[in-house]
Amino acid sequence: MSAQLHEFKDGAALAEGLADRVSAALADGIAARGRATIAVSGGSTPKAFFKALSTRDIDWSKVTVTLVDERFVPADNPRSNHLLVADNLLQGKARAAAFLPLYRDAGSAEEAAKIASADAASLGHPFDVAILGMGTDGHTASFFPGGSNLAEAIASETPRGVITMEAEGAGETRLTFTFTSFQDARLLVLHIEGQGKMDVLSAAKEDGPEADMPIRAILRRAATPLDIYWAP
Numbered sequence: 037m038s039a040q041l042h043e044f045k046d047g048a049a050l051a052e053g054l055a056d057r058v059s060a061a062l063a064d065g066i067a068a069r070g071r072a073t074i075a076v077s078g079g080s081t082p083k084a085f086f087k088a089l090s091t092r093d094i095d096w097s098k099v100t101v102t103l104v105d106e107r108f109v110p111a112d113n114p115r116s117n118h119l120l121v122a123d124n125l126l127q128g129k130a131r132a133a134a135f136l137p138l139y140r141d142a143g144s145a146e147e148a149a150k151i152a153s154a155d156a157a158s159l160g161h162p163f164d165v166a167i168l169g170m171g172t173d174g175h176t177a178s179f180f181p182g183g184s185n186l187a188e189a190i191a192s193e194t195p196r197g198v199i200t201m202e203a204e205g206a207g208e209t210r211l212t213f214t215f216t217s218f219q220d221a222r223l224l225v226l227h228i229e230g231q232g233k234m235d236v237l238s239a240a241k242e243d244g245p246e247a248d249m250p251i252r253a254i255l256r257r258a259a260t261p262l263d264i265y266w267a268p
């Protein structure tokens with residue numbers, strides 16, 4: 037396990053610190069390759085970080101934003117991660133960025149996953165930046181304990197791309213990038229807040245099956261050392 041903890045006094049300071057780090061990584065990607073990619077998570081945690089990042093002065097017209105995972109719901113659904121990103125990140129300076137959605141108005145979630153996988157392949161790899169979150173059950177992305185496609189999602193042999201996931205506690209069917217899609221991102225971040233999530237992370241660092249706490253797949257096997265951004 038290779039991870040570095042970055043601790044902040046509160047969520048506001050974390051949002052600014054993480055936005056500085058991520059915008060520098062995106063600028064590096066643009067300087068090196070002419071464009072940059074970032075995959076972000078949804079949930080309740082990243083809102084302040086998204087708002088801070090949207091103010092950073094980089095060439096957003098050369099950035100593509102996508103999601104680590106999504107609910108199989110259209111973008112006008114209040115539970116859509118796309119909506120969260122549109123309202124909080126793709127604003128201000130960042131309005132010029134391109135967005136690659138995972139949800140598609142296809143016949144099924146499986147069909148949507150296939151279309152999103154094909155589109156994501158055209159972005160090239162690895163992602164310049166991947167920002168992961170974590171639930172109190174130890175899930176990350178949509179790698180839920182007991183998830184219908186969990187073994188495939190976290191296997192090192194599974195190709196890059198988007199697959200579906202159903203799980204108790206997940207609500208809607210999910211669309212999620214696989215482990216191999218983001219474990220080698222040039223900057224790989226786990227963004228968590230609160231003592232409860234730090235306690236969950238400590239438990240995940242103990243021995244035990246990855247299937248019980250899927251964040252373990254990242255902690256144990258990611259090629260890129262994990263940067264953990266945390267505030268109490």
Ligand SMILES: O=C1O[C@H](COP(=O)(O)O)[C@@H](O)[C@H](O)[C@H]1O
Binds near residue numbers: 077105169
């Ligand atoms: O279901 C999800 O939850 C996790 C964590 O969300 P939070 O509300 O506890 O911050 C998130 O990382 C993931 O993208 C989302 O789909």
